[in-house]
Amino acid sequence: MNQALENKIAVVTGGSGAIGAAIISGLEQQGARAVSLDLACPAAGTPFQSCDVRDDGSVAAAIAEVKRVYDRLDLVVHAAGVSREGVVWKLSVEEWDFVQSVNLRGAFLLVRHAIPVMRAGDGGRIVLIGSINGSRGKFGTSAYSSSKAGLIALAKTVAREVARLRILINVVEPGWVRTPLTDRLPQTIRDAALAESLVGKYVEPADVAAAVAFLCGPGAQQITGQILRVDGGQSLGSV
Secondary structure, eight states, X not given: OOOTTTTOXXXXXTTTSHHHXXXXXXXXXXXXXXXXXXXXXXXXXXXXXXXXTTOHHHHHHHHHHHHHHHXXXXXXXXXXXXXXXXXXXXXXXXXXXXXXXXXXXXXXXXXXXXXXXXXXXXXXXXXXXXOTHHHHOOTTBHHHHHHHHHXXXXXXXXXXXXXXXXXXXXXXXEXXXXXXXXXXXXHHHHHHHHHHOSSSSOBOHHHHHHHHHHHHSGGGTTOXXXXXXXXXXXXXXXX
């Protein structure tokens, strides 16, 4: 078994979701100890710290507790995410603010509190889970796509600030990921996403997790401020 991340301590926001749970599993398979930061409990056996990523005090307390228990923090993944859809003139201010608060503000708060702990140790890796729609946009997703685009600018800026601290930060941009949530959407929407895939199949949560594990591992020691798309070519459009 590959133990490239042996003895590393990780936190993953949104660990109760399909993608977050897969990331935790992928990191643990490579030897890391991963803690879910979420409002909902993850799968049984996964270390859990209650955390509202929208709230500065909650994030600060969660990171402090991880530091108290494990005395270090090496890997940080922001996988928590929400969406509210509708054309921009029909999207409420409350819906816009909610999406930004989880997806983008949550990422800011996470890295803001994690970096001081990471820099006091051996540095580490930060991975933000974006979306191909953060780069290309998509009809009816102004709040979601804008929040994911913000992650790119955040990562590129923070990469310049923390490289000297031995910390690398990158964005993984999945395409349409097959999860229990997306499986409940209308077949026409799922078919449209599949038609865009050049490899002819949906992205699985494990595919996203594999990309995160790579960026956290020794093979990515010269990669920072970059976007890694895991979309089966979906962002290129249908042939």
